[in-house]
Each structure stands twice: as structure tokens, then as C-alpha cells.
Amino acid sequence: MMMDNDETKFDQWLQDAAKTYNVPPRPAPREEMWAQIQAERAQGARRIVVRRSWVRWGLAAAAVLLVGIGIGRGTVVPEPETTGSALVYQFAATQYLSRTESFLTGFRADLRAGRVDAFPGQARDLLATTRLLLDSPAADDPRMQSLLEDLELVLVQISQMEAGRDRRNADLITQDMDQRNVLPKLRSAIPAGPVPVRTQGVT
Amino acid sequence: MDERDLINRVRAGDGSAERALYDAHVDRVYRLAYRLAGDDALAQDFTQETFIRAFEKLDTFRGDSALSTWLHTITTTVVLNGLRKVKRFHRREADLEAADGVTGGRRESEPDLKVRLRAAIDALPQGYRTVFVMHDIEGFTHEEIGVALGVETGTSKAQLSRARAKLRESLADFAGEWIA
Numbered sequence: 001m002m003m004d005n006d007e008t009k010f011d012q013w014l015q016d017a018a019k020t021y022n023v024p025p026r027p028a029p030r031e032e033m034w035a036q037i038q039a040e041r042a043q044g045a046r047r048i049v050v051r052r053s054w055v056r057w058g059l060a061a062a063a064v065l066l067v068g069i070g071i072g073r074g075t076v077v078p079e080p081e082t083t084g085s086a087l088v089y090q091f092a093a094t095q096y097l098s099r100t101e102s103f104l105t106g107f108r109a110d111l112r113a114g115r116v117d118a119f120p121g122q123a124r125d126l127l128a129t130t131r132l133l134l135d136s137p138a139a140d141d142p143r144m145q146s147l148l149e150d151l152e153l154v155l156v157q158i159s160q161m162e163a164g165r166d167r168r169n170a171d172l173i174t175q176d177m178d179q180r181n182v183l184p185k186l187r188s189a190i191p192a193g194p195v196p197v198r199t200q201g202v203t
Numbered sequence: 204m205d206e207r208d209l210i211n212r213v214r215a216g217d218g219s220a221e222r223a224l225y226d227a228h229v230d231r232v233y234r235l236a237y238r239l240a241g242d243d244a245l246a247q248d249f250t251q252e253t254f255i256r257a258f259e260k261l262d263t264f265r266g267d268s269a270l271s272t273w274l275h276t277i278t279t280t281v282v283l284n285g286l287r288k289v290k291r292f293h294r295r296e297a298d299l300e301a302a303d304g305v306t307g308g309r310r311e312s313e314p315d316l317k318v319r320l321r322a323a324i325d326a327l328p329q330g331y332r333t334v335f336v337m338h339d340i341e342g343f344t345h346e347e348i349g350v351a352l353g354v355e356t357g358t359s360k361a362q363l364s365r366a367r368a369k370l371r372e373s374l375a376d377f378a379g380e381w382i383a
Contacts, residue, residue, distance in 0.1 A: 007367075007371065010367070010371050011367055014339065014367065014370060015339050015340075017316070017317075017320055018320065018324065018335075018339055018340050019340060020317055020320070020321075021238065021320065021321055021324050021336070021340060022237060022238045022239070022240075022241040022321075022336075023237075024233065024234055024237040024238075024243070024246065025243060026243075027230070028229050028230045028232075028233035028234070028250070029247065030225075030226065030229055032247070033229070033233075033247055033250055033251050033254075034222070034225060034229075036247075036251050037225075037251050037254050037255055037258075040251070040255060041255060041258065131287070134287060135287070135288060152329075153328075153329070153330055156328045156329065156330075157328060172361065172365070176358075179355070179358070
């Protein structure tokens with residue numbers, strides 16, 4: 001095991017060595033970027049980082065395919081103003097939130113009992129869906145986006161736990177969850193009533 | 204010129220003040236964007252987006268913090284959301300196999316260390332990597348990071364500690380470099 005003194009030396013070494021990480025190859029191209037900023041402001045058009053919208057819609061469609069099994073067979077009754085696509089995402093998000101709530105509740109309970117081995121794999125499954133939803137219209141609602149981002153952080157941490165020997169990290173994860181009120185926010189985001197079709201993942 | 208005066212002039216529609224504000228902050232914004240994105244085109248996109256948003260929202264800046272802190276908050280939001288959309292950053296951070304890949308192997312030469320270090324930093328979870336880059340590479344304080352990322356100072360410290368621990372583990376076979 002590394003001694004404290006070695007850790008200090010490592011941190012010092014790391015700070016120096018890491019200076020080579022992602023070093024800009026040139027000074028900021030001020031004039032080029034300024035011209036672009038002015039042009040876009042003049043046009044009133046906002047640059048979108050992902051220019052090809054098919055990427056976004058492709059991901060969104062994949063999200064629906066992943067978690068939306070059963071669409072068309074579900075029993076959700078749309079409100080009059082709800083569009084078809086909005087309903088699809090609402091349905092998918094509700095399923096996802098329910099699965100994630102079950103997963104995190106189980107995680108906390110099993111953590112206390114010292115059983116965490118199965119969780120990283122399940123977290124990775126849910127993480128993939130989280131990211132697809134973040135890139136879908138489901139995340140257009142700022143509250144939903146914020147919740148998804150919190151869940152993403154928690155799931156990333158769980159997915160990177162090492163089976164059987166990561167108790168300290170597990171405790172930090174639950175502390176993060178508590179600080180962010182993840183489970184209460186998650187539970188309040190799940191609509192009352194029966195959850196639609198349950199699909200893959202959590203048992 | 205005093206920063207408050209500059210902001211007031213920008214709010215009044217003074218184009219030269221906008222440019223002065225841009226010149227005062229663009230280098231650090233671009234550098235932070237590049238450090239997080241690792242790509243020049245993306246860093247330029249994110250920098251431009253940061254200033255477009257900043258000029259749009261300057262009326263909402265209340266002066267509770269330094270303008271640079273407020274700009275870095277916008278920068279990190281733009282960069283992290285942008286990286287999520289292009290899927291470069293997150294695919295790497297969640298890839299445990301890739302993370303395992305940087306823990307093995309044997310050191311052969313200095314260039315390999317740089318490659319391994321880069322891969323290890325890339326493989327950190329988003330929160331860890333962002334805090335590590337901002338604190339250990341770009342020299343932000345935990346207070347500044349907390350404001351920029353919307354987290355408690357203690358969270359920033361904890362994430363930095365965890366980032367370093369993961370890097371120590373990933374780079375264990377280079378121990379001679381720092382113990383020497």
C-alpha cells in the first residue's frame with residue numbers, strides 16, 4: 001500500500017506531469033472566433049455543437065427502442081394536448097425512472113448488507129439509457145435534465161466500483177446521493193399509478 | 204478600465220466594450236475549453252458559445268462573483284453539455300475495459316508515460332476529470348470550481364481526492380517516477 005509520503009510525492013509529480021494533458025496547440029484564435037461570434041449574433045442563429053440533427057434524433061429514437069418496448073400496448077391515457085412523440089418520451093422516461101429508483105433503493109439496502117458485486121453491471125445498463133434520455137427531448141424539461149444528470153453521476157460511480165473491494169467508494173456514492181437528494185427527487189418525478197411495462201435490467 | 208464600467212458599457216450596447224470584455228477573458232475560456240475537450244474545433248465552438256451566451260445573459264449578472272467566475276460557470280456548462288452531445292467524453296469515461304487497459308502494461312519510455320497519463324485522465328468519471336483538470340492543471344481554487352460546477356467546495360475536494368486516487372492506481376507501475 002502506498003504511504004502518505006508517497007501519495008504526496010505522487011500528487012506533486014502528477015501536477016507537473018499533467019500539465020501536458022490537452023495542451024492547446026496554439027494561442028486562442030481570437031479574431032477567428034470573434035468574427036464567428038459576431039456573425040452568429042447578427043444572424044440571431046445559435047450555433048449548435050452537434051450540427052447534424054439526425055444524430056440527436058437517432059439517439060432519441062434509440063432511447064425509445066431501448067426502454068420503450070410495449071409502446072402501443074401500454075395503458076397510458078394521453079392528455080388532450082400531449083403529442084404522440086411527447087407521450088413516447090414520457091412513457092420511456094417513466095419506465096426508466098422506475099427501474100432506476102428500484103435499482104438505487106436496492107443498492108443502498110444491499111450495500112448495508114455488504115453485497116455490491118452485481119451492481120456495477122446493472123449501473124452500466126442504466127447509464128446507457130440515462131445518456132440516451134439526456135440526448136432526447138425527454139431532457140428538454142430542466143428539472144428532468146437536472147435529475148438525469150444527477151443520476152448519471154451516481155450511476156457512473158457505481159459502474160466503476162470494483163466488485164467486493166470498494167466499500168469506501170460505495171460509502172462516498174451514498175453520501176453523494178444523500179447530498180443531492182437523488183432518491184427523493186427521483187421518487188417525486190415518478191408519476192403516481194402503475195408503472196408501464198417493465199423491461200430489462202433490474203431484478 | 205474598471206470591470207463594472209466595462210459591463211455597464213456592454214449593457215448599453217457599446218461594441219468596443221464587448222470586444223474589450225472578450226479580449227480580457229477569451230484566452231482562459233478557450234484554454235479551459237480545450238483542456239476539457241481535447242479538440243481545437245470543439246474548443247473554438249465552446250468558446251464562441253460561451254461568449255454568445257454571456258453577451259445574451261449579461262443583464263442577469265449581478266456581480267455577486269467575479270465576472271471571470273461567472274464566465275467559467277457558463278464555459279463548463281457549455282463544454283460538458285457539448286461533450287455529452289458529441290459522445291466523445293462519456294464513452295471514454297464509462298469504458299471500464301479502457302480504464303483497465305491503462306492499469307496494465309510496462310513502462311518503456313517517457314512518451315509512453317504521457318500516453319498512459321492521458322488515457323488515465325480521459326478514463327476518469329466526468330466529475331472527477333473536470334475537477335482534476337480545473338484544479339491540478341488549470342489552477343482553479345475549490346471555491347471557484349464549486350461555483351462553476353454548482354457543487355459544494357467539499358464535493359470538489361472529495362472528487363479531486365478520488366481522481367488522484369484513481370490515477371495513482373492507474374499509474375502504479377510508474378511509481379519510480381515520483382518516488383525517486
